[in-house]
Amino acid sequence: MNNRNVVIIGGGPCGIEAAKTLAKLGHTAFLIEKEPHLGGHLAKWDRLFPYGQKADEVLNKITSGLENVKWFVDTQVTSINRIDKSYNVILGNGMSILADAVLLTTGFSLFPAEKKEEYGYGIYDRVITNADLEHYFAEGNDHRIQYPKKIGFVHCVGSRDEKAGNRQCSKVCCATAVKQACEIKEKFPNSTVYCFYMDLRMFGRNYEDMYLEAQKKYGIIFVRGRVSEVSEKQDGTLLIKAEDTLSGKPLRVSLDLLVLMAGMVQNSDTAKFAQMLSLNIPEDGFFQSKNYFTAPGVSSKKGVFYAGACTGPKTLPEAIAEGKSVALTIDEYLL
Amino acid sequence: MIDFGYGLTPSSAIDLDKMDRTHFEILIRREPDVLKCMACGSCAASCTAGVYTTMNLRKGILLLSRGQEKSALEQFRSCMLCGKCQLVCPRGINTRNLILSILKTYSIQ
Numbered sequence: 001m002n003n004r005n006v007v008i009i010g011g012g013p014c015g016i017e018a019a020k021t022l023a024k025l026g027h028t029a030f031l032i033e034k035e036p037h038l039g040g041h042l043a044k045w046d047r048l049f050p051y052g053q054k055a056d057e058v059l060n061k062i063t064s065g066l067e068n069v070k071w072f073v074d075t076q077v078t079s080i081n082r083i084d085k086s087y088n089v090i091l092g093n094g095m096s097i098l099a100d101a102v103l104l105t106t107g108f109s110l111f112p113a114e115k116k117e118e119y120g121y122g123i124y125d126r127v128i129t130n131a132d133l134e135h136y137f138a139e140g141n142d143h144r145i146q147y148p149k150k151i152g153f154v155h156c157v158g159s160r161d162e163k164a165g166n167r168q169c170s171k172v173c174c175a176t177a178v179k180q181a182c183e184i185k186e187k188f189p190n191s192t193v194y195c196f197y198m199d200l201r202m203f204g205r206n207y208e209d210m211y212l213e214a215q216k217k218y219g220i221i222f223v224r225g226r227v228s229e230v231s232e233k234q235d236g237t238l239l240i241k242a243e244d245t246l247s248g249k250p251l252r253v254s255l256d257l258l259v260l261m262a263g264m265v266q267n268s269d270t271a272k273f274a275q276m277l278s279l280n281i282p283e284d285g286f287f288q289s290k291n292y293f294t295a296p297g298v299s300s301k302k303g304v305f306y307a308g309a310c311t312g313p314k315t316l317p318e319a320i321a322e323g324k325s326v327a328l329t330i331d332e333y334l335l
Numbered sequence: 336m337i338d339f340g341y342g343l344t345p346s347s348a349i350d351l352d353k354m355d356r357t358h359f360e361i362l363i364r365r366e367p368d369v370l371k372c373m374a375c376g377s378c379a380a381s382c383t384a385g386v387y388t389t390m391n392l393r394k395g396i397l398l399l400s401r402g403q404e405k406s407a408l409e410q411f412r413s414c415m416l417c418g419k420c421q422l423v424c425p426r427g428i429n430t431r432n433l434i435l436s437i438l439k440t441y442s443i444q
């Protein structure tokens with residue numbers, strides 16, 4: 001076995017899994033994370049669909065066994081230059097690594113909900129996002145959440161919306177909405193909880209069971225229709241307008257709390273790396289594999305690979321599995 | 336006063352703040368499975384009564400859950416209780432029982 005250097009950029013679940021696997025295969029794995037800690041978005045969540053497992057349990061499990069990985073936090077990549085068959089990766093801390101392969105696992109960004117002005121995030125006090133609610137569940141406090149009696153969830157915020165510059169479905173937010181609706185109902189049992197959806201995409205194993213439980217056990221009220229506008233009343237409560245498309249009637253309701261299901265969009269650093277490495281990125285901004293079926297994770301440049309949510313919306317098990325599998329692809333490339 | 340033939344049209348909008356779910360809550364206690372409906376419309380598609388009348392179980396359940404009793408209940412008079420809808424409901428709701436419970440809860444003869 002010949003030991004080679006691999007630089008993995010992005011220390012989320014996908015990058016961590018890839019780095020550990022590459023180290024096990026005998027390579028020197030350098031994992032570069034720009035934030036002060038590893039874990040990516042997983043570190044921001046409280047409990048995970050579909051089984052409600054605590055995110056920190058999963059994170060602890062994933063981040064154990066990193067002894068053989070050279071990992072750096074709070075570290076940016078300054079430049080990447082091709083030298084013969086290798087890449088010279090220069091880090092913000094002054095270090096430079098001659099890498100035989102570069103793996104991008106830079107993940108996604110949460111859609112900035114304030115861009116959908118009609119929903120009033122950042123303007124009205126009782127409008128929050130899915131990420132804010134995860135933070136509240138984990139930390140137990142948020143001044144915006146004071147014993148709400150009527151709570152609404154808006155699906156597809158910044159997804160499936162050309163006006164928001166994002167045509168695709170973010171895949172994970174229906175399941176997140178249903179999970180969070182049940183959780184908040186559990187926390188405030190006397191509240192009435194509504195989900196405003198366009199289509200319910202409960203695609204995975206046991207996801208439909210979550211939906212059924214949300215209906216039957218928690219009595220969540222599902223309204224098929226996109227929220228068109230939100231306004232704040234004098235007492236600080238919110239007035240929501242939508243069409244109840246299944247009855248064909250306009251619908252209004254006032255709420256104490258509105259949770260926006262912000263979607264997954266490309267990380268703005270994607271474009272930066274695409275430029276450094278002269279990679280083409282399609283209109284939606286995510287990296288695209290050479291072949292969707294037969295060459296996942298392989299880029300158009302020799303020795304450059306990508307995996308996880310930087311190639312499109314993914315669930316956690318998908319991102320982790322891709323990290324593991326791309327490590328094998330890289331190992332084969334390095335042979 | 337001259338009658339111009341105009342009247343105030345009652346709003347057809349659904350105002351969830353004003354909805355009265357008292358009856359629906361009783362219905363849930365009688366027939367908890369009503370909550371399982373996912374509005375697929377299989378029942379309405381297979382209903383013979385629906386071909387000739389306004390009978391539409393999917394819509395009926397939806398409107399009752401929104402407290403729209405007036406517009407929901409009229410149709411149930413046309414139901415023949417044939418049970419065809421029960422054969423097709425993908426959520427396994429005992430729709431025939433449900434309809435009987437609706438008739439009882441909202442006291443329709």
Ligand SMILES: Cc1cc2nc3c(=O)[nH]c(=O)nc-3n(C[C@H](O)[C@H](O)[C@H](O)COP(=O)(O)OP(=O)(O)OC[C@H]3O[C@@H](n4cnc5c(N)ncnc54)[C@H](O)[C@@H]3O)c2cc1C
Binds near residue numbers: 010013015041172269
């Ligand atoms: C609200 C919400 C809830 C979710 N809940 C669940 C759930 O319950 N179950 C589930 O299966 N999935 C869930 N997901 C999906 C899950 O979060 C993702 O699948 C997972 O985080 C993807 O992992 P990743 O490593 O590909 O990307 P990320 O988690 O985004 O990690 C990418 C990492 O790369 C780093 N990075 C980015 N750019 C650079 C750079 N230039 N230099 C260095 N480092 C960089 C980032 O800081 C980050 O640490 C949820 C998603 C959302 C939006």
Ligand code: SF4
Binds near residue numbers: 160174
């Ligand atoms: S997963 Fe659901 S909420 Fe998210 S974008 Fe797709 S349809 Fe909308």
Ligand code: SF4
Binds near residue numbers: 383415
């Ligand atoms: S039981 Fe009533 S609603 Fe169901 S199919 Fe027969 S007539 Fe239609």
Ligand code: SF4
Binds near residue numbers: 379425426
């Ligand atoms: S067939 Fe069943 S689930 Fe579908 S609309 Fe009718 S009652 Fe609801």
